[in-house]
Amino acid sequence: MSPSVCLPDRSTRSRRRLVTMATAAAIAAGGLAAAGPVGTAQAETRPDAIAQRIEKLVGPDRHPGALAAVRDQRGRTRHYTAGVGDLRTGTKVPTNGQIRIASSSKMFASVIVLQLVGEGKVDLDGSVETYLPGLVRSPGVDPEAITVRQLLQHTSGLPDYLDAMFQGVADIPPYQHIYFEPRDLLDMANGRQGQPAGTWAYSNTNYLLAGLIAQRVTGRPFNELVTTRIIERIGLRDTYAPGVGEEGIRGRHPKGYQLDPAVDQLLDFTRMDPSWGWAAGQLISTPADLNTFLRALLDGKLLKPAQLAEMRTTVAIPETSLAYGLGLFRTPLSCGGFAWGHGGDIPGYSNANGATDDGRAATLAVTSLTGSVTDKSVAAERAALVDAALCAK
Numbered sequence: 001m002s003p004s005v006c007l008p009d010r011s012t013r014s015r016r017r018l019v020t021m022a023t024a025a026a027i028a029a030g031g032l033a034a035a036g037p038v039g040t041a042q043a044e045t046r047p048d049a050i051a052q053r054i055e056k057l058v059g060p061d062r063h064p065g066a067l068a069a070v071r072d073q074r075g076r077t078r079h080y081t082a083g084v085g086d087l088r089t090g091t092k093v094p095t096n097g098q099i100r101i102a103s104s105s106k107m108f109a110s111v112i113v114l115q116l117v118g119e120g121k122v123d124l125d126g127s128v129e130t131y132l133p134g135l136v137r138s139p140g141v142d143p144e145a146i147t148v149r150q151l152l153q154h155t156s157g158l159p160d161y162l163d164a165m166f167q168g169v170a171d172i173p174p175y176q177h178i179y180f181e182p183r184d185l186l187d188m189a190n191g192r193q194g195q196p197a198g199t200w201a202y203s204n205t206n207y208l209l210a211g212l213i214a215q216r217v218t219g220r221p222f223n224e225l226v227t228t229r230i231i232e233r234i235g236l237r238d239t240y241a242p243g244v245g246e247e248g249i250r251g252r253h254p255k256g257y258q259l260d261p262a263v264d265q266l267l268d269f270t271r272m273d274p275s276w277g278w279a280a281g282q283l284i285s286t287p288a289d290l291n292t293f294l295r296a297l298l299d300g301k302l303l304k305p306a307q308l309a310e311m312r313t314t315v316a317i318p319e320t321s322l323a324y325g326l327g328l329f330r331t332p333l334s335c336g337g338f339a340w341g342h343g344g345d346i347p348g349y350s351n352a353n354g355a356t357d358d359g360r361a362a363t364l365a366v367t368s369l370t371g372s373v374t375d376k377s378v379a380a381e382r383a384a385l386v387d388a389a390l391c392a393k
Contacts, residue, residue: 006196015185029372037080045381049392051080053385054364058083060312061374063366064266065093069287070267070389071295073359077288083367087266096236096286097363098253100274101351102344104290106207110152111297112214112225114307117148117286121217128156131213141194149238150197151206152326153315159192160203161185162366165276169371170261170346173258180275201323204280208328211279222279232323234296247271249284255347259372267371269348281346287363288355294341294355294363312340335391345369352386362389 001382033187050070057066063081072078082091116122128136128151129143136143141157150156165188166172189205211222218225231239238251247269258269274282285293296302303311314323314330323330331339339354350370353363364386370379 007035011184011254013209021182028341036246050078051082051143052084053381053388054080055383057366057378057381062378063368064257064363065367067095067097067099067287068385068389069096069252069291070392071288071291071361072392075359076237077291079288085367087255087257087268093254093367094252096238096288098249098251098284098286099348099367100249100256100292100344100349101275101283101290102281102346102349103204104285104342104351104353105277105279105281105357106327106344106346107225107342108230108283109210109214109222109279110111111302112222112229113148113152113210114303114311114326115229116214116217117310118304118307119213122148122213122323128209128213131216134311135212136209137190138192138194141197146197149211149310149326151213153200154206154324155198155200156203156206157195157197157199157201158205158209159189159194160279161189161192161205161208163277164188164192169259172258173260173262173267175276176267176269176272176347177247178276179273180278182212182278185276185278186212191207191306195273200317201289204277207280208278214279226283230293230302230361234291234292234301236292239283239289240375241283241295244272244275245273247273251286254367257368257372259348271286272347273284274346277346281344287351287365290353290363292360294353295359298340298357307352318361333391334387339386339390350382354390356390360390362386364389 054066054068057063061078063083064087065085068080069079079095083093084089085093113122125147126145127144128148138159146156165175169368178180185208211228215222226241231340252263255268255270257266302307309328312330314325316323327342328340328341335341337356339356340352343352347369349367350366351363353366355361366382366384
């Protein structure tokens, strides 16, 4: 196992001072860049509302770094960065850097399964037991009564295997360099109590099984399915599924950090084995690629109309204003209408994203989880930034 890399062994006050100085240097170096027509160049010379908002997300009690891509109705993209990409050196966050997208990977997995539905290889209302006989054994659940639709919709009642791994922030660091096979993860879920199908409850086990179903009916590895059916099909240049044992990030990227409460230090969690995310959360991408994916999805380039309609058919999420389709959250916007997307959290990185039916898309990523920051109000500010980006005139 490779050793974890952390900040120097100093007091919390010293650690925060280091973050403050590095963040200030990066913000001073510049925040906004554009990857669109030359006509947008003038806007780059002065901060706009999104640039101001993203700078508020970083600092000693907040995230080390942040990056975003905002795509308007005409297909023009603006990139934003704030904070530092490396706390040790103080280097700035790379524009459109690669990040671990965590549960945003579920959108990709759902698309693959729905493509197979459209090809007649999977029955959306078929039993999980039909495709994976004998694999689901959690107490309290009937695999014959769980459908593929319920997996993608999080209404299966299956327990989450992550609950067997992580009870709190302190449980995260020991798993940084551990490899898991998908069946290892399923064994964890099978050891936990489930509930009858029908009620919405988020569980990564659902997408673990969705990935296994896709492999079973195609006879091909899940990573290959992601590559050929989505990444290559719509030309995602910076998105990939890590290979077995691959811990690094291939392209330009900001470092990701995770708080180790045992020593009150931010660990450099950039290198990690993401296998415990597998089909539910192991992909690597960029803000711009996620926007491209969302636009291709909503514009009908990945699914047939019938399957896209199924994906967008939602159930209410109790006690929230949100709804969930098949791998997509539907989120109301302050300006009216809805955004479609699926954010994700994994040690070192967190992202929020959304796309609208009128052609907009926005993705924001930060380089630590909310549990690693002192000021918890930053989570609401992240959501507000995506809302503002999608509502901008």
